[in-house]
Amino acid sequence: MISIHNLSFGYKKNKPIFENLNLHLESGSIYGLLGKNGAGKSTLLYNMMGLVFPDSGSIDILGYEPKSRKPSFLSEVFFVPDEFTLPAISVQKYLQLYTPFYPNFSETDFYNYLIEFEISEEAKLNGMSHGEQKKMLIAFGLATNSRLMLMDEPTNGLDIPSKSKFRKLVASYISDEKLVIISTHQVRDLDNLIDQVIILKDNEVILKSSIEEISRKLSFGVFENKSSDVLFGEETIGGKLGVVKNKTNDESKVNIEHLFGAAMNEPKVIKEIFNK
Amino acid sequence: MNDIFSFKRFWFFAKKEIFEKRLLLMGFLCVTNIIFLLTYSSGSENSEPIQYQHICIFLGIILSPSILVSFLLGSFSKKNSSIQFLTLPVSFFERWLVILFITFVIYIPTVLFSLYFIDFYFVSHFRELALEKKQIPLQVIASRFEYIGFVMNPANNMFKGYLLALIVLTGFFTLGALHFKNLSFYKTALTVFLLFVVVIFYRNIVSKFIIGENINTNINDFANAIVILKDNNRIFIASSEGVAFAINNFFKIILPVCLWLIALVGFKEKEI
Known part of the structure; x- marks a missing residue:
């Protein structure tokens, strides 16, 4: 279209x-x-x-x-x-x-x-x-x-x-x-x-993807504070609430705010993940 | 769907524009009529109606439509209103035509109608007073108290000059509204004024330094001029027939048509 x-x-x-x-x-x-x-x-x-x-x-x-x-x-x-x-x-x-x-x-x-x-x-x-x-x-x-x-x-x-x-x-x-x-x-x-x-x-499209694909490729939830894989995270009592690369086949509910944060923080990584 | 012109679409658009701008149109008509009334009221049986007839024609039929055009296109001065104007499913030709329609088919005839009416009332009144007082000879009264139809006669050269000025000025103001983003009316008015000053200045420079005399030109005659000599004698200078034809046609036809055609392209190429 x-x-x-x-x-x-x-x-x-x-x-x-x-x-x-x-x-x-x-x-x-x-x-x-x-x-x-x-x-x-x-x-x-x-x-x-x-x-x-x-x-x-x-x-x-x-x-x-x-x-x-x-x-x-x-x-x-x-x-x-x-x-x-x-x-x-x-x-x-x-x-x-x-x-x-x-x-x-x-x-x-x-x-x-x-x-x-x-x-x-x-x-x-x-x-x-x-x-x-x-x-x-x-x-x-x-x-x-x-x-x-x-x-x-x-x-x-x-x-x-x-x-x-x-x-x-x-x-x-x-x-x-x-x-x-x-x-x-x-x-x-x-x-x-x-x-x-x-x-x-920065003058370009960092990410263009369906929610389905995003939930397959990224994982949203609470992660350990020490984890270096966190693309974007907010400190909480239980750890970092944010986004990591999905290394399992489990799908999680996409948090658009966190996804946006990840794209702003790590545009290169996000591009790599979704261009594969 | 015809993407250039559809009468139905044009009519809907014209209806929408007139309804939304009804207060602006009525305001212009009111102000113009008040100016007419004030101008005519200042006259008397001893004055010459032709003077205020000319003032009213200039203000009502030339100046006010030019300002109106600028205000009709006022939506281009703001991004918000410009977006709504440009995203309406109407062609650039229809947008252009609506401006012409409102100005030349609705506004000017309405102004002319009220001007004829006011002129008829006041000129008749002044003539009656002059006849009653018997201070002016009857022959003078007959020639002095003529109705405005005398000036507005298409056979009259003065009328042709006014018509040309109207088309050129409204064309300039339409272009100005399309070109300038903010305060388009003031910017266009200033540009037109400067252009006018430059032309007059250039004419005076030419006459003073090259010919060494003053030149008098007619508003509606671009190919001929009268040179005023130091002893106040006047010499009529006429260009050759071919040159006169080319010059006059350029100013009377090509320039006004070009201005409105550039405006048409302007509607097509307009960005917010």
Whole structure:
């Protein structure tokens, strides 16, 4: 569904954010795009949406080149940005004005999502808090039934119950034909939601793997303090709570926060483990 | 799906833009009409309506649409709103056309309608007063108190000049809104002003140092000029027919068309 080939991009000529980045993503998955602040998560999403243009290399999404921003492409993708401004109109008016652009939009789904997020359909968008506006935008995006959904820090500004509802709705949204990419630095919010992980660091992809493969190749739990194999660990009473290379066939539950920590601490080791 | 133009999609987009920007449009119409009223109110039966007719045409039909264009594209000045504008499933051609549609099909005709109405009321009123007071000869009254339709006649050279200025200025402001990321209106206004100053300065330099005399040019005639001699005599200088044709067509057709075509490409190539 998404094929990125040798992508190079930078806002300034001497400061590249990506150099020869390659990525191939298939439909039917929810990808978590992780990285520190400034790692290029949002920039990668902007490139995918055609909001910025690659310096070199190519991006192919659903057979389209995002750069050309064709209406047939844009009606198949939906982007929930981190920061946004909604017009000063009611939810119903927003629906009336924006749905004609999305042929697969489901009004029933939209109202169900609003109920789930406890947003009144009568409410005015400019009278809502940022969190409520974000929930409205997420509900609208999900109701478009777009084949590709890109979300940039979608849980920023959401309260704890809303984060859980967000996970529930996104999980129910995914199907074999759809792909969701969620970029975030709040990795805990993606627990039990994503089935694929992409980690960006220093202009490149450190890790791109399924949760299944990660649990096979890494082991998450409490390990002896002395263990030098710990890729990332937090000191606890019983030892180090963290990640080590899985030397047995036992699978453990993936802790995304620890995985992220391991990728930041030991990017070379992580790459070696997953490139085998 | 036609990815360049679909009438249905264009209509939905125009509807959305007009509804979301209705307050901005109404604000512009209100301010413009207040300026019209103030300008006409300052007149009397002794003044010449053509003076405030020209002021109102310049402010209402040239300046305000140029500012409006800049504000209509204000979403490009912020990353947040720019993302939402550019990710809406609409083609670059439709985005460009909507700006033209709102400015030239909705805003300017509405402003013109109210200007004609205000002009009719005030000019009729001043003419009545002049007739009552009988201080001005009837023939002068008939020629002085003409309605604005006299200026806005397409056969009138002045009207052609205004139309050209309108297309060029709105084109510049559209380009400015696409090019400058922040404070695009002010930056464009400054650029246009500097350009204007440079052209006038260049003209004066040329006339003073090369010809040694002052030159007077017509806003709508780029190929001919009048040289004002030191003894105040005037000499009309005309370029050859071929040169005049090329120069006039460049300024009257190629320049305005190019500005709007570059703006069209700008919509296609716009990044956040």
